[in-house]
Amino acid sequence: MKKISTKIATFILIGIIISACNTVRRVPDGKQLLTKNEILENGKKINKEEVELQLYQKPNSSILGYRLRLNLFNIANPNPDSTYKAKFKNHPGKYERKSKWLSAKQVDRLGKSFWYHGIHDFLKKTGEPPVIIDTLRTKKSIARLKYFYFNNGFFGVKANYKLDSLKPKKAKIKYTITTGVPYFIDSLKTSIHTKVLDSMYQSKIASSYIKSGNIYKTEDFNKEKDRINTYFRNNGIYNFQPNYITYDLDTLNSNNKINVNLNINDYSFQDNDTTKTEPFKIYKISDVNIYTDYSAVNNSEIFTDSTTYNNFHLYSHTKLKYKPKSITDAVFITKGSLFADSRTVLTTRYLNNLKIFNYPTILYEVDKRDSTAQSLIAKVYLSPRKKYSVGASFDVTHSNIQDIGIAASITETIRNVFNGAETLEISARGNIGASKDLANPQNNFFNVSEYGLDLKLNIPRIWFPFTTEKIIPKSMIPSTLLSAGIATQKNIGLDKQNFTGSLSYNWNPKKNTTARFDFLNIQYVRNLNPKNYFNVYASSYNALNNIAKVYNTDLSYVDKDTGDLIIENGTNGFINDVLTGKTTLTSSNKDFTSVNSIEERRVRLSENDFILASSFTFSKTTKTDLLDNSFYLFKTKIESAGSLLTLFANAASLQKSQDGNYKIFNLEYSEYIKTEFDYIKYWDLTKEKVVAVRTFFGIAIPYGNSNNIPFSRSYFAGGSNDNRAWQPYQLGPGSSGAINDFNEANMKIALSAEFRFKIFGNLKGALFADAGNIWNVLDNVTDEKSTFKNLSNLKEIALGSGFGLRYDLNFFVIRFDLGFKTYNPANEIGKRWFNEYVFAKSVLNFGINYPF
The missing domain is CATH 3.10.20.310 (membrane protein fhac)
Structure with a gap:
């Protein structure tokens, strides 16, 4: 039955495509569908977007040559109302019969339903009507082409067109352009009436856009107007406007050369009914x-x-x-x-x-x-805002932890709280979510929750005991942010309580450049349910349980019915027996090493973390606005944690624990140095095609009081904003094959590239490739497959590729990406390339906005 229904659906789809392939179906008799614009510049075909943009008519859009939107429009019934009425006119008794078991109003209303009317409205709206050749618009295109070339120095340009009929109701337009010889700037003279303006202009003439030997371009003359106006108005010339600047162009007897005379008249103003002039003044x-x-x-x-x-x-x-x-x-x-x-x-x-x-x-x-x-x-x-205001938000979210989340928050804002233009924000937030990857014994859909309280005080200057004006002048718009927060997570791993506090300084050294110095960043992470460890990290439990079935001799550790280790008494008991030599396992045995690694990981991930860090972040971008698709973004960060605490511990001669580490508040604090580099580059290929590339490198090295990196500061790979062929935390480290439930490490390399293009309307597509991995380096992990030792380990960089669909809602983008494992370093050599390049092993990612 399933095969038959599939065949029927296939035949219906083929029928729709065949019926729609008649692209001239909606072209009226005597009219022609525009199939192509061909532009010949001096006898050579060109495909320049800036020239094509001058044309008033363009062929219907296509995807790989197939005019999808035109065919969708052709499928639609142009007059669904008439079709519905004709249905009853041809069968008079049919209306009466339907009216007996449906009322007359319902029968009439049926004609407005989706299947009779709405589907055709949708197809017409989604589709694209045929572009009918209009000779009037073609002539307008010729005029615009001449204007375009004239503005680019070709004063003797000639343009014409020819209509080539291809088939009945189909034609292409061939535009022929003869540019002639371009005109060049020969000399530039000035006639500036106000002496002070003439002196100012001459001092900056080297920056002029109009230079001898350049091809004439109207754009350069407009740029020069803006340059002169900006320079004058930034140097005291209050009354100046661009319309005071005019150009005289002399092309007579110049052999395609132009003599330019720049004129700036005196200031003119209205005095009662009289127009007066006077020299410009510096104010x-x-x-x-x-x-x-x-x-x-x-x-x-x-x-x-x-x-x-x-x-x-x-x-x-x-x-x-x-x-x-x-x-x-x-x-x-x-x-x-x-x-x-x-x-x-x-x-x-x-x-x-x-x-x-x-x-x-x-x-x-x-x-x-x-x-x-x-x-x-x-x-x-200045018009003050209200001193007190309340804001609320409601969001549906998606992250690497939650498949879906519902978040809400309420914020009270108090402005000018200390009469120094400070702003205090008090926020309460809550979130419930669903995650299939977390321990969920009761199988609840919403199995994740988080709630918290945050305080933020923004001070619009550098808050410091000493003046910083010479280092960070107020022109850099400096500010200070003091923040504190507490959050509690339930059913997320071991459940956590998170206390944070920070003192940070922000400023803008230059345009499109930002700097941030976190003088103090405090984080205390308390695990509320460490006994749940082996329920959450099932892979660690399974590995331990398999070893216990061979070496365990204490029956109180296992469940009588299943023979599996009991969580937590059995797991802890067996681990303790192995490490204290109460089993036949010895330190030279591979299984002993595995048990030791499992215990080290359990201790690290279940212990409370105390981090006191300082960091500096710098970012620079050339992006001008949201529509800019040709820019780069560079961001770097360096973070140091624990150094101040070690200085204090040494000065106070604090005693060390059995592991040789200092403790503050009965906690072994973290000590490490961390640095990151992130670079994003966009290339605009025109016609709404964009190539985007991202490179990332990050490393965190533990030292002093630590031999590993806290989970919250480590790196993971995979997910909708990373390597999209793997699920979050399911790639690496190295070639280990993601043997743990939440795989993380302290070094990461990531490279991504996307080719983005428009399909139709707000629907866009992308082809992408993601490369990267994570490794352990200079920490306490000894597994060779997980560690980075030399450059030969770069062969463990995983590669994922795929395609995606994105729907642009202007204020955000909904994104679906399908990733395929192209090169998987976890597989044995010889089976790494394209061994899992099938739909069954692909990963579908949902995301909000672009991945980078």
């Missing part, structure tokens, strides 16, 4: 007035409180609620400085970043006290 700031509680309602009211601080004048309609320095630190317009747009922009950005005001307004007016009329009063209008 300085005479006063900076800050209105701290401006609104449209109190605009005309008298200010009752004011103060002056560092030449800034602050005004308030009620008692001033802010420490003057907290406001003036955000204002870069200073008394005595030249007028500059850049200072206005920076001030607006900084004030907005305080998050205690609505978007600020900055206006300038000529100071009437100055007889030379070369002074400006800067007026900064």
Whole structure:
């Protein structure tokens, strides 16, 4: 039965494809479907996107040559209402019969149902109507092509088109372009009426976009206008605008060369009914007035409180609620400085970043006290946000731990909490989720829960006992973040209670560059249910249980019915007997080594962690906005943990434990050095095709008080944002074959590449390849398959490849990726390549947004 239904479905699908392959099905008689645009530039075919963009009509979109959207549109019934009505006109008795067991209204409403009407609306909306050749649009394309080439220096360009009929109702358009010889810039002269402007321009002429010997490009002239305007307005020329700049182009008797004359006239203004002109002036700031509680309602009211601080004048309609320095630190317009747009922009950005005001307004007016009329009063209008506000969020999440999670939080925000523009956030959060990978004896769908409380205090400056202005000036928009939090996880591994606290400094050294220094980052992880270890880490239990069946002699350790070790008395008892020599196993035996490794891993993963770390993070990107698909992002981080505690322990002459390690609060703290490098690069191939590459390297080396890395600071491989051919924690370390339940290590290499392309509408596709692995290095793991010893271990880098579908909802992207194990280093040599390249062993990943 299953085979028959499959065949029927296949025949139906083939029938749909065949019926849809008539691409001219919806092309009216006497019209033609545009199948191709062919562009010949000086007799040669070209495929330049910037030229193709000039055409008003383009053929229907296709996927590997198949016009899917056009065929979907062709399948749709253009008039489903008429078809439904005709069904009853041809069979009059049918309507009466249906009306007997359905009401007349229900029968009429049936015509609006999905199967009769909605499916056709969906196909028409998803599909694409045929592109019918329109000669009027073709002529417009010719005009636009001429304009494009003219703007790129080809003043004598000629363009024409020819219609080639291929089949009935099908044709292609052949565009023929003869560019001629381009025009070059020969000389550049200037005619700048205001002497001060002429002097300023000549000092920066080397930066001009218009240079002798360059091909004429309209874009260069527009760039030069913007450059001159920006330079003047950042150096005191308050009244200047780009429309004061004009160009005279002389092409007569120049043999395809252009003599350019740049003109800048004097400032013109309206005085009553008369237009007057005068030379431009350089303006300085005479006063900076800050209105701290401006609104449209109190605009005309008298200010009752004011103060002056560092030449800034602050005004308030009620008692001033802010420490003057907290406001003036955000204002870069200073008394005595030249007028500059850049200072206005920076001030607006900084004030907005305080998050205690609505978007600020900055206006300038000529100071009437100055007889030379070369002074400006800067007026900064600030509209405070509400001191108290409550926010809530609800999210459906997916992570490496949870297949699906439902999270909710509520946040109370208190602004200007200490009258220094500080912002305090108090958040309570909760999450329930489902994970098939975790111990779940009761088989509940929602088997994961987490709840917590967080405090965050943001200070809009560097909070430090000494001034840092010379090292980190306020133009870098520095801030300090103090945070503390507590969270409790249930049914996640051993269940955990997590206490965190941090003091971090953030600033922007340059545009698109960020720096963060975590002066203190404290984390205390307390395992609430360590007895659950062998229930969670089933692979460790199975390995131990198999060894016990051979060497165990104590019947109290095993279940009488199954003969398996009892958790926890049996497992702990057997491990203790092996390690204390109460069994026949000796230290030279391989099984003894396995039991010892299982116990070491159990102790490490079930013990409480105390981490006191400091770190520095630096990132730089060239990305300009969300639509930029040609950029790079570099991020690096270095972290050191435990060093301060070791200095304290040595100074205080604290005693060491039996393992030779110091303890603080009866806990062996972690000590390590960790560094990471992350590089992402995008290439825009045009036509909504993008190649994206990511490389990552991270290593954490334990020393001093530790011989391993805490689980929370270690690396794992696999998952929707990593190597997508493996599940999270199921790749590595090395060639060990992921023998544990949650495989992690202290070194990681990852490389990923994606080719992204548009399918139709908001649906996009991707082909990807992910390479990488994790290893143990310079720690207490001795398994050769898991450790990295030399460069020959790079042959253990796993490779996964596959394809994905992504639906862009503008504010986020829903992503499905299907990964195949292309090279698996866990397999024996000779069976590593393509041995598991089948759908049965593929991994389907669901994710939100792009993986990198």
